[in-house]
Amino acid sequence: MLKKIPIHQVQLGMYLQSMEGSWLSHPFWKTKFVLREVADLEALLTSGVPAVWIDISKGADVDTAPAQDGLVQDLVDEPQPAPPPPAPAPAAALARPERVSMGSEMGRAAQTINRSRQAVTALFGEARMGKAVDAEMCMPLVEEVADSVSRNPSALISLARLKTKDDYTYMHSVAVCALMVSLSRQLGLDDAQTREAGMAGLLHDIGKMMMPLNVLNKPGQLTEAEFDIMRSHPMRGYMMLKEGGAVPESALDVCLHHHEKMDGSGYPQGLKGEEISLLARMGAVCDVYDAITSTRPYKAAWDPAGSIQRMAQWTGQFDPVIFKAFVMSVGIYPVGSLVRLDSGRLAVVIDLNPQNLAAPHVRVFYSTKSKLPIPVQQLDLSNPAVGDRVVGRESPQDWGFTHLDDIWRKT
Template structure:
């Protein structure tokens, strides 16, 4: 049985099933292993990890601990309550109408970040006059329909991951800041910070950056230099604002003081940096990498919510969930009718009732002609169904994005 326990309950002889933190936050080669020494427990604590999941069939048990399913059920219920309190962002054009423009912006932004990284590696300053127009294009796309570009950016290949991750963080920061009502200039600065937040990785050797496995302690230390290196590079950029500098330097800080490079406590971390930390981790844990399979967007949000007890600002995590939706566009869901479908559009009135494109009946085991179902509408008016759960695409051997 898988159980969630506090690190204070860890003992030698327990089998760690999952370290319960984002992959970039710990120095272990594996996330699952048998605890053989007290020094391993000390290393877990030192890494700023507060809770872990253990496998009681492979090691010692903690009787009073909650099961993994109990934790999931509680978190899911709380998330649904949060999502039902506020409407989703206004959509100006349909997802389908924005897809073409979003695809072009994704390609252009990826090329731009690649150029910025190459210039930084050569010691050149970032040219803001090249970056600003791209921020404007991303912002306009998000204003038209935030789901289009953010959904496309979930598709990354290992060779271009670093560049597309930066585009994703920039785009999500723009959407996040817009959803909490920031002014246009603050949104622009936040997008700029997101797009440039990993500029320091230009100085990390490719064999470390793209290593298909866990990093050694020495390699982990090199990776941890990138916020400071990126900050130093941006300081050479004429006209750079305080917000991009802050996001670049502090996007790996955590509110419990366990982050880097300065181990700042929560009250010393700005709101923008706290928002960037949430966005950065969300995009990282939902992306496929050569050394781990990305979570679904809904599972990623649940993990962020779980970790907000210690690592992130809980109110900001809740605001981010409302920004992207509990069931973001592209999520595979199972409906009460037994049909499988893909979320294709958020509904402004209720994040729990998106528009879904159904294509398969789990009851008859038969593929059906794709049909749009607006869950916000009653039966007989193109609706009348309800989401029971989100589903793992691998389980059903389907790529949800092909239905968008």
């Protein structure tokens, strides 16, 4: 039996079913567990969560909970602030957040990224220890990512691209989750399908938790034997999720088949064309894009626009219809791309114009005529009064630029 109680009534021994308020204020990456640790209770009481739902058939009720440790009891007895307004209705019943500018979303996206890093690190850590994955516990993370993508997809996707070598495996999953959500909306999938796609993106690489760390994090090229080990990660992940029994079939499918290719040259089953599900074809594009635009233990990141251009040339790998939709979702010149303007100036893309992907918002910072930096200027190239336009992408490596991320991240 479920019961909603205010936060100051929470005690050790209670079974937490869910928490009210924004997921970003929740002190745990999961819910649905018995509250046994004093440290966990302290974190919950000081988190700002206004109320929780407990299941009294699986844990203590308000009147039956054991006495608290002295320190925690002091926290419980302290005067509590007035609770905030009631939590909004479930996401399925809400309209999508209104689109905002890149600058307006950056702060919230960064907060979601940081929270997601902690959650996925904990989730994957438990998977490495053999614990079952509960998809329902992952859904709040997917919802937060989806909300950020609705407000401005480029913010979270671009920040997730800045992962380090050490947290690549974890943040790659968050990035693919966001890319899958953005692509789903570009393809016109409904909210339920979009959430399933996001969940599939989040869990697609969980099989890498079963890979030897010396192979997973090897800084050099893999041997054929090591590559064979790595190619087992889709099946290992599929079996891990299947054994847990609480993961949607769509997520299982993407986990198993995100390395299949349209021409049948992929793995593990060599599927081709329509034999590969829609979500798995989507996952293949999102997985590769984030991988090649991220710094890996064995290679430097490719620039976003250059990555799109190269992917377009890989005939037979991707579904062309899905790839076209993907480009529409991230942009011809994704955020962070270096572009040359008709005026001879170089600029970094800082936001997209959904109505005209060829005319993004940019920050101009360099003159190809003088070959010198110029005062930084922000332009909306869709504004006719600006009088300039993109004439092509440029390679940051060719120009020796290593600071482009600093330019587009400025708000």
